[in-house]
Amino acid sequence: MMAATNVYFRIALALLTVVLCLPGCMFKSNTSYTLRRLSVSERAIFFHQATYNSLAYLILMAVQLTVVFGLSQYYLANAPVECISNQTIALAFYRNNFLHSLLPLEDIGLWIRNGLFMIAYGLAVAEFPYRQRRHKFSTTVIAFGIYMILSFDQSIGQRFHVITSAIIVCMVVGDVIYCLIQKDEEVAEDA
Secondary structure, three states: OOHHHHHHHHHHHHHHHHHHHHOOOOOOHHHHHHHOOOOOOOHHHHHHHHHHHHHHHHHHHHHHHHHHHHHHHHHHHHOOOOHHOHHHHHHHHHHOHHHHOOOOOOOOHHHHHHHHHHHHHHHHHHHHHHHHOOOOOOHHHHHHHHHHHHHHHOOOOHHHHHHHHHHHHHHHHHHHHHHHHHHHHHHEEEE
């Protein structure tokens, strides 16, 4: 049961990323003309999109937790009485690396990592259409997405992983900031 939720979570994460990358991209129409006509700066549009993306990933995690809790309740209702206790669900979240990473309970490092992942991935996904409108391709969203999918499952007390993830998040945020600053330099050179 839990191995399937792990796979479904990864598939949902990848599909949500694709869906969030599409708005604002120029495929058949030139959306940059429409965005330039708005009374909002393109940087503000970027940050609104990044906030929306981060909240979408938060909702994905909440839905995944709801599904896992529902499946756990189903298990408790159908399992033999000698196989369950009042700690069955809590113990499952400590024993299973995926469940522990999804809801770290007392592992503050993974709470911080999950928050950083949502913020950084929201920024990286917002950067994709931002660069695409400038006829550039962003590999940040792909590389960081692969890192998240491969390193999401962690056991209790993985401080090295949390530190490594924080460094990678800083690199992703630095890339996004560089992309936004680079745009200002291009405008200054054109003027």
